[in-house]
Amino acid sequence: MxxxxxxxxxxxxxxxxxxxxxxxxxxxxGDLGLLKDAYVAIADGKVLATGTGAPxxxxxxxxxxxxxxxxxxxxxxxxxxxxxxxxxxxVQRLEGATYAEIxxxxxxxxxxxxxxxxxxxxxxxxxxxxxLKRMLACGTTTLEAKSGYGLELxxxxxxxxxxxxxxxxxxxxxIATFMGAHAVPKGVDGDVYTQQVIDEMLPEVARRxxxxxxxxxCEQGVFTPQQTERIGRAAKALGLGVRIHADELSDLGGGxxxxxxxxxxxxxxxxxGEQSVQAxxxxxTVAVMLPGTPFxxxxxxxxxxxxxxxxxxxxxxxxxxxxxxxxxxSLPMMMTLACLHLKLTPxxxxxxxxxxxxxxxxLANRLGSLEPGKQADLVVWDAPNHAHLAYHFGVPLxxxxxxxxxxxx
Ligand code: NIG
Ligand code: FE
Numbered sequence: 001m002x003x004x005x006x007x008x009x010x011x012x013x014x015x016x017x018x019x020x021x022x023x024x025x026x027x028x029x030g031d032l033g034l035l036k037d038a039y040v041a042i043a044d045g046k047v048l049a050t051g052t053g054a055p056x057x058x059x060x061x062x063x064x065x066x067x068x069x070x071x072x073x074x075x076x077x078x079x080x081x082x083x084x085x086x087x088x089x090x091v092q093r094l095e096g097a098t099y100a101e102i103x104x105x106x107x108x109x110x111x112x113x114x115x116x117x118x119x120x121x122x123x124x125x126x127x128x129x130x131x132l133k134r135m136l137a138c139g140t141t142t143l144e145a146k147s148g149y150g151l152e153l154x155x156x157x158x159x160x161x162x163x164x165x166x167x168x169x170x171x172x173x174x175i176a177t178f179m180g181a182h183a184v185p186k187g188v189d190g191d192v193y194t195q196q197v198i199d200e201m202l203p204e205v206a207r208r209x210x211x212x213x214x215x216x217x218c219e220q221g222v223f224t225p226q227q228t229e230r231i232g233r234a235a236k237a238l239g240l241g242v243r244i245h246a247d248e249l250s251d252l253g254g255g256x257x258x259x260x261x262x263x264x265x266x267x268x269x270x271x272x273g274e275q276s277v278q279a280x281x282x283x284x285t286v287a288v289m290l291p292g293t294p295f296x297x298x299x300x301x302x303x304x305x306x307x308x309x310x311x312x313x314x315x316x317x318x319x320x321x322x323x324x325x326x327x328x329x330s331l332p333m334m335m336t337l338a339c340l341h342l343k344l345t346p347x348x349x350x351x352x353x354x355x356x357x358x359x360x361x362x363l364a365n366r367l368g369s370l371e372p373g374k375q376a377d378l379v380v381w382d383a384p385n386h387a388h389l390a391y392h393f394g395v396p397l398x399x400x401x402x403x404x405x406x407x408x409x
Contacts, residue, residue, distance in 0.1 A: 003058035005042040005405055007378075009065040012385045013038035015050050016071055016355045016369035023286055023314035023359035030347040032386060033369070040069060042376040045404035050370055062407075064380050067399060068388065070350060071370050072141025072377030073331045074357035076288050077243075077267050077318030080145035080174070081128045081162045084115030086323045099297050099325060100249055104221065108324055109149070109183045116149035116159065124162035131321070131329055132172055136409050138330040139379040139398045142173045142358075142367055144243075144318075146215055148182030151193075153201050156180050160210040171401075171408040175361050177243060178202065178211035181223050181231050194227040198234040206238040212362075213264060217245040218254040225257050232261040241362065247272040248293070259283035265360045267318070269308075270294055270301040277304065281311040286360035289352070290320035291337035297325055305342035316360045317352035336393040346390040376405035
């Protein structure tokens with residue numbers, strides 16, 4: 001087969017090659033399938049071969065001397081599309097207010113709900129596009145994006161339509177998640193709103209094919225485990241996958257509930273108890289750590305990542321990009337925090353934002369590693385080896401990005 005593009009002289013190539021039927025667990029998490037002085041050959045938007053030695057001839061040759069090449073990064077948890085920003089709340093928090101206090105007082109998510117209801121689809125697309133550009137500059141080639149700042153059918157649909165438009169524009173692939181159950185609207189009873197999500201919102205989202213997943217914020221003062229379970233089961237009955245914001249600010253057994261629901265992911269998990277660890281270990285649910293969130297909220301708690309790895313839980317890492325609890329599009333930043341705060345190795349952190357993030361989104365057959373037949377989504381980093389991605393923090397290290405074999409940055 002004719003080679004379209006070959007990337008040559010790669011100082012270190014992290015292929016992440018390995019079995020793709022299961023997420024990487026335990027020791028396998030840190031096995032990156034590294035090659036030194038390597039090449040990647042691309043044909044038809046797919047990886048044709050990786051190797052060392054003499055590369056095959058190709059129409060386009062990209063020199064990656066001194067660089068690391070990895071699969072395109074995959075962000076399994078973002079709140080990409082919303083109106084307004086919340087820098088005033090950031091200052092309030094610096095002055096001592098907590099995230100939960102601000103939310104309970106009607107600010108926080110509710111502030112963004114007001115701004116998102118007021119925004120047009122075009123405005124949401126325009127701001128979303130800028131954020132995607134920043135994500136691309138940080139190496140993200142695929143991401144999940146949630147609604148959840150409407151808390152009413154019309155605005156939730158508006159957010160998902162904006163996500164769809166952005167996905168059609170590219171270059172990134174975007175997997176949409178309906179999160180009508182992100183907060184209970186002001187002045188509405190939680191059970192009444194839960195019923196509305198189940199009876200009115202979910203069926204319409206499913207009918208229009210606007211989301212692959214449904215997410216619920218299972219939290220003290222937000223949605224109870226019972227309400228979460230009802231919404232999760234309704235979503236599954238409509239053919240949607242389930243993701244859960246679990247055990248973020250309090251331990252309600254959200255991790256175990258996610259396992260019971262056979263959810264694709266249980267996210268946050270700062271406060272999770274042993275029961276949830278054991279339940280997730282026996283499941284295919286991926287535990288998505290979001291280390292930027294406690295960092296940005298000034299919390300001392302950390303997700304028990306090492307205990308999860310030791311127990312055999314599959315873990316991934318995302319940004320949780322949103323205007324309140326983590327206003328950063330950068331997965332490399334999250335890799336640094338995963339090393340410093342969750343005690344992951346740089347290698348494990350890389351697997352968490354590539355192959356295991358792909359698994360949490362059901363995309364691992366096509367994305368997340370550089371192996372023959374897989375999509376040629378990759379990043380050329382201005383870094384001599386993969387450890388620099390986490391170690392050399394807070395600066396732009398992306399030199400170039402390819403999506404489906406095309407140079408997009
Ligand atoms: O994942 N936990 C709930 N939702 C987001 C925050 C959303 C917001 O503050 O706007 C989170 O942290
Ligand atoms: Fe979130």
